[in-house]
Amino acid sequence: MQIDVVILAAGEGKRMHSALPKVLHPLAGRPLLAHVLDTVRSLAPHKVIVVHGHGGDEVKATFNGANVEWVEQAKQLGTGHAVMQALPRMDAQSVALVVYGDVPLVRGDTLRRLADAARGGLAILTAEPPSPDGYGRIVRGENGAVERIVEHKDASPAEREVREVNAGFLAASKVHLDGWLAKVQNRNVQGEYYLTDVIALAVRDAVPVTAVKADWHEVAGVNSRQELARLERAFQAMQAERLLEAGVTLADPARLDVRGTLACGRDVAIDVNCVFEGHIVLGDAVRVGPNCVLRNTEVAASTEILAFSMLDNARVGERCRIGPYARLRPGANLAEDVHIGNFVEVKASRFGAGSKANHLSYIGDADVGTRVNVGAGTITCNFDGVQKHRTVIEDDCFIGSDATLVAPVRIARGSYIGAGSTINKDTPPGQLTVGRARQVSVPGWRPPKKKE
Numbered sequence: 172m173q174i175d176v177v178i179l180a181a182g183e184g185k186r187m188h189s190a191l192p193k194v195l196h197p198l199a200g201r202p203l204l205a206h207v208l209d210t211v212r213s214l215a216p217h218k219v220i221v222v223h224g225h226g227g228d229e230v231k232a233t234f235n236g237a238n239v240e241w242v243e244q245a246k247q248l249g250t251g252h253a254v255m256q257a258l259p260r261m262d263a264q265s266v267a268l269v270v271y272g273d274v275p276l277v278r279g280d281t282l283r284r285l286a287d288a289a290r291g292g293l294a295i296l297t298a299e300p301p302s303p304d305g306y307g308r309i310v311r312g313e314n315g316a317v318e319r320i321v322e323h324k325d326a327s328p329a330e331r332e333v334r335e336v337n338a339g340f341l342a343a344s345k346v347h348l349d350g351w352l353a354k355v356q357n358r359n360v361q362g363e364y365y366l367t368d369v370i371a372l373a374v375r376d377a378v379p380v381t382a383v384k385a386d387w388h389e390v391a392g393v394n395s396r397q398e399l400a401r402l403e404r405a406f407q408a409m410q411a412e413r414l415l416e417a418g419v420t421l422a423d424p425a426r427l428d429v430r431g432t433l434a435c436g437r438d439v440a441i442d443v444n445c446v447f448e449g450h451i452v453l454g455d456a457v458r459v460g461p462n463c464v465l466r467n468t469e470v471a472a473s474t475e476i477l478a479f480s481m482l483d484n485a486r487v488g489e490r491c492r493i494g495p496y497a498r499l500r501p502g503a504n505l506a507e508d509v510h511i512g513n514f515v516e517v518k519a520s521r522f523g524a525g526s527k528a529n530h531l532s533y534i535g536d537a538d539v540g541t542r543v544n545v546g547a548g549t550i551t552c553n554f555d556g557v558q559k560h561r562t563v564i565e566d567d568c569f570i571g572s573d574a575t576l577v578a579p580v581r582i583a584r585g586s587y588i589g590a591g592s593t594i595n596k597d598t599p600p601g602q603l604t605v606g607r608a609r610q611v612s613v614p615g616w617r618p619p620k621k622k623e
Contacts (some may be wrong), residue, residue, distance in 0.1 A: 255352050262345065
């Protein structure tokens with residue numbers, strides 16, 4: 172069966188009170204529309220058509236390069252009108268699957284069931300929300316077959332008592348939709364062309380209408396900040412459940428944010444209020460302390476990340492100890508058994524096995540060898556105002572506290588750098604190098620006094 176997917180993404184989202192188009196508001200760190208696109212691509216569709224309207228240029232720019240066809244709905248005259256704009260782009264032999272760009276949690280297997288149910292007829296997705304107010308009700312005949320959908324504003328008091336509502340998703344042959352949408356009229360309170368009116372037209376034509384039921388949370392849309400927040404927590408709850416089932420220890424499943432992909436080995440433990448962005452890999456027995464942020468980072472087995480640390484595009488080897496309050500910036504690459512301590516920042520630098528920078532240091536654009544000890548307060552002066560320069564610290568060096576290493580410079584193997592030194596020349600191997608100003612005491616000196 173050939174499927175052409177139509178994603179309706181033209182709405183303004185007035186209740187969001189935002190200049191940002193509704194489908195670009197983030198859920199789990201990604202635009203709502205990105206979640207929908209990922210899901211429909213799992214169906215391997217023949218074509219994906221996105222109907223845009225409000226903020227269309229911004230939406231298209233956000234997904235520049237995406238393998239989709241864009242169709243503009245210049246005037247938002249309802250869901251039926253939106254699908255009409257897409258019909259000319261569809262293949263005559265396709266089943267049209269209509270989904271929504273602001274419904275991010277719908278599952279691929281649910282959409283597959285919907286498309287399969289449309290063989291030879293029309294299929295709609297239904298659900299039972301906690302409160303059906305505001306949703307179109309499913310009206311069934313005496314035999315239980317779906318007869319029509321009535322919008323909330325047009326429903327009678329008896330119809331508003333119905334709990335089963337239309338989730339908006341629909342699947343039918345392109346040929347059928349062509350005929351039905353040509354007959355849809357806008358005689359309703361909103362003056363819009365409702366896609367749901369094709370249900371009654373299908374019944375009139377004796378075309379079978381199948382209702383496919385789905386869980387409410389996966390078909391809930393976003394029309395307000397409150398709804399977006401609720402879906403965010405629903406999404407995070409699903410991520411937490413997945414991790415728990417895989418054997419990950421979560422100190423509190425309700426205080427976890429996965430904004431990308433998080434792959435964990437065995438016996439991983441994650442404390443509260445941690446945020447994982449992009450692609451994260453945690454090896455066996457990794458422990459992540461509270462209030463940490465990891466972005467596009469790989470952490471090897473048995474490493475511990477202590478509280479309030481941030482790792483951004485970093486690579487961390489086995490048995491390392493990071494933090495608390497450490498920051499690994501892009502390009503940080505740590506071998507095994509490395510210690511990066513409190514208030515230490517590492518950027519575009521490599522640390523060899525067994526090296527340590529435990530306190531209050533900045534190491535940028537550096538190559539640090541094995542078994543190096545970097546004392547508190549040490550900085551690499553890597554930027555001259557125009558260009559970045561590298562510092563090389565070879566194996567078995569000891570860098571005394573408060574050292575300033577002015578790049579480009581090489582600290583040779585086995586060097587000792589005296590505390591408080593400024594080093595701007597390469598050092599010889601295995602020697603103590605001190606670069607301090609001469610200490611002077613001035614006899615009889617008195618501090619200045621204010622004039623009375």
